[in-house]
Amino acid sequence: MASVKVNRSLCSICGKVPSLSICVGCQRVFCTEHVEQHRLELSNLLDKIIFEHGQCKQTIIKYTEESNSHPLMKQINEWEKQSIEKIQQVAIDARKQILNAFGHFASNAITTMKNLTEELTKAQNEDNFFETDLRRWMDTFIKIKKELDKPPTINIRKGGTDVPFISKIIISVSEIFDKSTGRISIKDEGKLIVNTGSNGYGTVRSKGEYSTGKHRFRFKIEHTSSHKWNLIGIVSKNAPIQATAYNIPTSFGWIANNFVCLNGKLYSDFNGYKSDIEKNDIIELFIDCNQHMIRLTNERTHYTHELTIDTILCPFPWQIQLGLYYSKDCIRLLWR
Ligand SMILES: [Zn+2]
Ligand SMILES: [Zn+2]
Incomplete structure (x- = not known):
């Protein structure tokens, strides 16, 4: 048909x-x-x-090949140029002020010198001077010579250090999330994860992969429901991404209600873990590939909890894995 x-x-x-x-x-x-x-x-x-x-x-x-053509390099060049121009402008203004102030000082000194010229000529012609006069003239010249280099009415000092005159340029290189599945979406160029629609599981993974060294990440809990369900942890890169991340092998991390996830299985009160995450908390995830360990720290309560990772169960490379369940819940990955 x-x-x-x-x-x-x-x-x-x-x-x-x-x-x-x-x-x-x-x-x-x-x-x-x-x-x-x-x-x-x-x-x-x-x-x-x-x-x-x-x-x-x-x-x-x-x-x-021509790294200077990169827009980020151009941004640094621009900052350099503007900073130099700022310094040059301040130097020009300062020179003007010194020239002006020194002009006043010099005209006074010229008057003093004129008077001395008359006195000295008179003393020479009349041969009428004594030790006290010689000492007085000598003292006057010493004073003038000294003051010519450093006029007592002019002073140069540097500004305070509380507000830096030139702002330092700071380069941050940071992680992003670039893979998601389930009821979750990635926003703000990989920095924000949001549970979209009604309640339902969703998972994201980081772009970065970790096999060596120590790595520190900070998350802000921008919104969490009254159940405070979030999964924060790691997973082996080779494990396929799944919306219910807490039940796939190689998942390790922390969830609400005192649960931890160990290799895709949930355990309550494991090593005394007590969930204490609230809205607006900043949570640090520390990944130590060398010691095969991950650590969660709540910066508000300073509560910290470590999990040892068996790399046979969870082979390198590791990726950061976050999960949400409740509608509108969201977590922001901070720059530093
Ligand atoms: Zn066609
Ligand atoms: Zn036709």
Whole structure:
């Protein structure tokens, strides 16, 4: 029956001539003339994609070989330029002020010198001077010479350190979430995870993979329901992602109601674990690949709990795994 229907359909481009071909991709039907046109449209799109592919490759090469052309490098260059200009402007203003203040000081000194010239000429001509006069003149010159280098009315000091004049540039390199499944979505360029729709399990995983070293991550519990259900922990990269992350092997972490997850099984009060996560708490997840250990710390209560990870059960590389259940719950991965 279906094939009869297809034969009776009209070409989706001209709508007239009874059509003969159906495109497997878009399910539209075409006459002999327009099936060629449709294939041409598709091959033009492919050409465009191949062009974009080439452009991407060129951009990667350009940014790798001429690192200064990278927009982030340009941002640093701009900060450098602006900081230097700021310093130069302040130096120009300061020189102007010194020139002005020294001008006043110098004109006073010139008057003093004029008076002394008269006194000295007179003393020389009349040969009428004594030790006290010589000492007085000498003292005056010593004073003037000293004051020419450092006029007592002018002072230079540096500004306080409470507000830095040039702000330091700080580069942060941070983790993001880039894989999700179930009732959860990733927002804010990988930084925010939100349970969307009605209650239901959802899981996200980090882009980063960890096999060596120590790594520290901070999360803000931006919203949590009265049940405070969240999963915070790790998983082996090779385990397929699943909405109910707490019951897949290689999952390790902490959940609400004093439960911990060990290799996809839940245990209550394991090693005395007591959940204490509230809305707005900042939670630190510390991953120590060298010691095969993960640690959860609540920065508000300073409560901390460690789990030892058996790397036979949970092989490297590890990824961060977070889970939510209740509607609108969300967790933000902080930059530092
Ligand atoms: Zn046609
Ligand atoms: Zn098609």
